Amino acid sequence: MNVREIKFRGWYGNKIGMLEPSFNGNINEIFAEENGVYMQYTGLKDKNGKEIYEGDVVDTTYDGKSFVGIVVYDVSELDFKATNGNENYGSNFQYLTCCEEVEVIGNIYEDKHLINS
Numbered sequence: 001m002n003v004r005e006i007k008f009r010g011w012y013g014n015k016i017g018m019l020e021p022s023f024n025g026n027i028n029e030i031f032a033e034e035n036g037v038y039m040q041y042t043g044l045k046d047k048n049g050k051e052i053y054e055g056d057v058v059d060t061t062y063d064g065k066s067f068v069g070i071v072v073y074d075v076s077e078l079d080f081k082a083t084n085g086n087e088n089y090g091s092n093f094q095y096l097t098c099c100e101e102v103e104v105i106g107n108i109y110e111d112k113h114l115i116n117s
Contacts, residue, residue, distance in 0.1 A: 010036035057106040
């Protein structure tokens with residue numbers, strides 16, 4: 001049985017930045033800082049071995065076409081997907097083989113310029 005690791009990170013603004021808190025059995029440790037925006041780990045890693053979180057900006061290649069999108073949780077599919085607001089990449093990540101077509105290139109808080117292009 002595969003067990004997905006449950007992890008979060010939090011964006012706490014420009015003064016503090018992005019934090020990936022350690023988890024030692026107390027769920028409250030994850031949310032210790034106030035006024036954070038929390039992003040869940042998808043349980044997947046990109047083609048370079050980097051963990052993929054909600055809010056990440058990813059560059060994907062499929063059928064020779066490049067696609068830049070934001071990782072979001074899709075309630076209708078009960079899974080994560082990359083979207084640019086108009087189109088989705090491959091419906092969702094459950095169909096990608098080890099995410100070899102996906103590369104994390106930033107996140108929506110620290111790299112807004114990546115999604116405005």
